[in-house]
Amino acid sequence: MLSLIIYKAIVCVAVFLLALGVAAYATLWERKFAAFLQDRKGPSRAGKWGLLQPLADGGKMFMKEEIIPNVSNRSLFILGPSLFMVTAVMTSAVIPWGKPLMIGGHLYDLQITDINIGVIYLLGVVSIGVYGIMIGGWASNNKFALLGAVRASSQMISYEIAMGISLIALIISAGGSLSLKDIIEGQDAGWCNFVYQPLGFLIFFICALAETNRAPFDLPECETELVGGYHTEYSSMKLGLFLFAEYINMFISSAIMAGFYFGGYNFPFATEFYAWLGLEEGSWLISLIGFGAYFTKIFLFICLFMWVRWTLPRFRYDQLMNLGWKTLLPLSLFNLALTVVIEIFIRKTIPFHF
Amino acid sequence: MLGLTITQWLFGILSFLAIMFALMVVFTRNPVNSVLYLVLTFFCIAGHYLLLNAQFLAVVHIVVYAGAIMVLFLFIIMLMNLNADTEPRKHIVTRLIAGVIGGMLLIVMVGALKGAEQLTIVRAGASQIGLVKNLGQVLFHEFLFPFEVASILLLAALVGAIMIGKRDTNTNDKKVINN
Numbered sequence: 001m002l003s004l005i006i007y008k009a010i011v012c013v014a015v016f017l018l019a020l021g022v023a024a025y026a027t028l029w030e031r032k033f034a035a036f037l038q039d040r041k042g043p044s045r046a047g048k049w050g051l052l053q054p055l056a057d058g059g060k061m062f063m064k065e066e067i068i069p070n071v072s073n074r075s076l077f078i079l080g081p082s083l084f085m086v087t088a089v090m091t092s093a094v095i096p097w098g099k100p101l102m103i104g105g106h107l108y109d110l111q112i113t114d115i116n117i118g119v120i121y122l123l124g125v126v127s128i129g130v131y132g133i134m135i136g137g138w139a140s141n142n143k144f145a146l147l148g149a150v151r152a153s154s155q156m157i158s159y160e161i162a163m164g165i166s167l168i169a170l171i172i173s174a175g176g177s178l179s180l181k182d183i184i185e186g187q188d189a190g191w192c193n194f195v196y197q198p199l200g201f202l203i204f205f206i207c208a209l210a211e212t213n214r215a216p217f218d219l220p221e222c223e224t225e226l227v228g229g230y231h232t233e234y235s236s237m238k239l240g241l242f243l244f245a246e247y248i249n250m251f252i253s254s255a256i257m258a259g260f261y262f263g264g265y266n267f268p269f270a271t272e273f274y275a276w277l278g279l280e281e282g283s284w285l286i287s288l289i290g291f292g293a294y295f296t297k298i299f300l301f302i303c304l305f306m307w308v309r310w311t312l313p314r315f316r317y318d319q320l321m322n323l324g325w326k327t328l329l330p331l332s333l334f335n336l337a338l339t340v341v342i343e344i345f346i347r348k349t350i351p352f353h354f
Numbered sequence: 355m356l357g358l359t360i361t362q363w364l365f366g367i368l369s370f371l372a373i374m375f376a377l378m379v380v381f382t383r384n385p386v387n388s389v390l391y392l393v394l395t396f397f398c399i400a401g402h403y404l405l406l407n408a409q410f411l412a413v414v415h416i417v418v419y420a421g422a423i424m425v426l427f428l429f430i431i432m433l434m435n436l437n438a439d440t441e442p443r444k445h446i447v448t449r450l451i452a453g454v455i456g457g458m459l460l461i462v463m464v465g466a467l468k469g470a471e472q473l474t475i476v477r478a479g480a481s482q483i484g485l486v487k488n489l490g491q492v493l494f495h496e497f498l499f500p501f502e503v504a505s506i507l508l509l510a511a512l513v514g515a516i517m518i519g520k521r522d523t524n525t526n527d528k529k530v531i532n533n
Contacts, residue, residue, distance in 0.1 A: 076386070117486060120413045127421025131393070134425065138386065138432045146432065153425060178486055 007108055015092050015112055023247035024054040026302055030247075033306045061240035069233050072141040080136025081234065081241040087129040088245040091252045094118040096181045098265045098291040101284065110287060111181060118180040119171060122256065123164055126211060129249075130156050133220070136242070137230035148229030152220030155320060156211055162328035163207035166200040169332070169339040170260055173197055175349070184264035189271070192263040196342075199335045201261045203328055205304075208253040210324070212246060215309040219317055254301035255294070262297050265290030365405055372398035385431045389424060396420045410486045 028043065028050060035042030043050030068077055096111040115121060130153045137149020173196045174183045187193060194201050210217040221229030231242045258264060267273075270290075279286050315323070344352045358366075375398060378391040396419045403412035444452075482488055493501050 073384075073386075076390075115409065117409050117413050120410065120417065120486075124413045124417045124421060127417050127425075130421070130425050131428075134428055134432070135390070138428075150429065150433070153429070157422065157425060 003104075003106075004108075007103070008112065011110070011112055015095075015097070016089060019089055019092050019248050019251060022251045022298075023244055024058070026247045026251060027057065027244075028053050029302070030306050030309075033303065034310050037307075037310045058240070061237050064236040066236040066238070067233075069141060072233065073139040076135050076139035077233075078238070080132050080134075080139055081231075081238045081245075082132075083135065084129065084132025085241045085245045085248075087125055087132060088248040088252070090125045091122055091249075092255075094121055094180050095252070095255050095259060096184055096264065097294060098287040099281075101287050102281070107281075109181070110291070114179055114181045117178050119167055119178045119183075122180075123160070123167070126156075126163075127160060132245075133230050136234070140230075140233035142233050144227045145230050145232045148220050148222075148232065151222075151317070152213060152230055155213070155217065155219065155324075158321065158324040159207040159210040159217075159328070162203055162324065162332045163211065165329070165332040165336055166197075166203040166207070167260075169200045169336045170197050170204075172336075172343055172350075173339050173347075174260075180259060184259050184266065187263040188266045192261065192266070194261040197261060197335075197339070199331070200339070201257070203332050203335065204261070205257060206323075206328060208257060209305070209308065210320075212249040212253055212305075214246070214250065214305055216312040216315050217320060218309075218314060219320060222314065250302060250305050251298065254298045254305065257301055258294060258297035264297075265294040267293040361405060365402070368398050368401045368405070372402070386428065389428050389431060392427075393420050393424050396424070407482070407485075410489055 031053070032042040032050070034040075043053040046052040046056045068074060093112040094115060096109060096114070098110040100107040100109050102108075133152045133156075134149050137145045137152070140146070170193060171178060171183075174193050175186050177183060177186070183193070209215075213220050219229075221231065231239055234242060270293075274286055274289075277285070340350075343350045372395055375391045375395040379388050379395065382388045382391060396415065400412040400415045400420075403409075403415060
């Protein structure tokens with residue numbers, strides 16, 4: 001019991017540091033990637049290839065003067081970015097990062113917790129994430145910040161619906177379990193879920209772009225219309241938390257997409273490969289290779305996020321709402337109906353009787 | 355510790371917090387703070403669901419109430435820009451009547467507690483009834499008809515809300531001309 005608690009504590013700290021580290025270096029990679037697409041060099045002064053740039057940015061953020069507007073609601077002003085950051089990190093709790101490890105004769109999961117409602121937990125935490133932006137924007141006591149916050153939250157609420165419905169279709173075709181571990185384990189042999197849910201993946205990906213407030217859906221911080229959007233009044237590390245949480249969100253949603261639709265830590269012919277290497281279940285190497293496979297997928301998705309950001313122009317607000325409500329929502333409902341029909345009549349995974 | 359189990363301790367703490375936050379909802383002057391306390395109250399109630407081993411209900415409670423309904427509440431309150439200064443002061447008679455009616459409601463609720471001893475207590479904490487699978491089985495077999503009726507009711511409410519919210523172009527044009 002005690003060893004389990006210690007192990008869980010270590011995993012918690014490790015996942016937290018991992019999320020922060022990946023997010024920090026995602027900022028550098030974003031700038032490098034943008035530079036590549038725009039035929040520039042990108043950050044190159046701090047360290048080799050700019051490798052120390054995230055540390056320099058962080059140091060700068062901490063040392064900036066911190067301004068809290070006099071007329072704003074002080075406690076809520078501080079609560080806003082904190083809440084946004086907390087909810088961004090909380091989603092990582094249910095993601096399984098690799099195959100179970102054998103330590104001292106026991107199998108330990110590389111996951112903080114495997115709850116049987118993992119998918120709904122994710123949706124719940126995402127829906128709570130809206131509060132951070134809303135509270136922060138309102139407490140700034142600035143009309144641009146308030147407008148930005150209202151835009152951000154209405155955008156997030158609108159796209160949550162299509163996202164939820166595309167997830168229902170995924171769960172039906174993945175065997176009906178709401179646990180993330182079961183969904184990923186179910187893809188270890190045969191095809192990954194993307195083969196059965198291509199439309200669902202497309203909808204989920206667009207919704208993930210909108211939920212993380214990334215371009216082309218970065219209307220909440222649309223500079224040309226709203227100054228800085230919901231974080232207009234924020235400075236120093238509070239602004240840093242808002243910006244940083246966006247990268248954590250991007251990392252986590254990449255992890256979720258890679259896990260849900262592309263098999264997570266599984267890869268083609270994984271079982272044969274491990275057998276060829278002569279590895280037994282619970283070996284360190286299996287966990288490590290699986291973790292590496294998962295991270296390659298996550299990295300590719302992060303690149304996709306950035307590619308989209310530096311390629312597509314921003315939507316207009318009415319286009320955003322039309323896309324969400326009039327295109328994605330009917331499309332996800334159609335996908336759900338199609339999935340059910342396929343599961344019942346073609347794959348016959350669901351028994352059909354009156 | 356005082357002969358209580360961990361579950362009982364959690365129940366006590368959660369109940370205390372829920373009641374305290376519920377009181378704060380009423381006593382806070384600022385409407386935005388009041389909404390945020392209500393969200394905290396919902397979280398405490400979700401904790402109670404977890405103690406009853408109803409994980410699905412707990413998370414759905416958070417998604418629907420804290421994540422959707424209260425966000426819309428917050429929206430409206432923020433856009434209406436209600437401040438503590440603009441709070442209307444009610445007439446003394448109104449306040450007196452409100453106090454009397456509230457007190458009567460309290461008496462009724464305390465009276466209802468008297469019958470509570472006769473109820474048989476089901477130890478829900480040990481059962482698996484709250485898990486998603488069991489809940490789905492019960493909803494879609496035993497209570498299929500009421501479930502579908504409830505969903506049609508929700509759909510009707512949705513259509514009604516859209517009809518009310520839809521802009522009537524004719525009347526709007528008239529207003530513009532009159533102004």
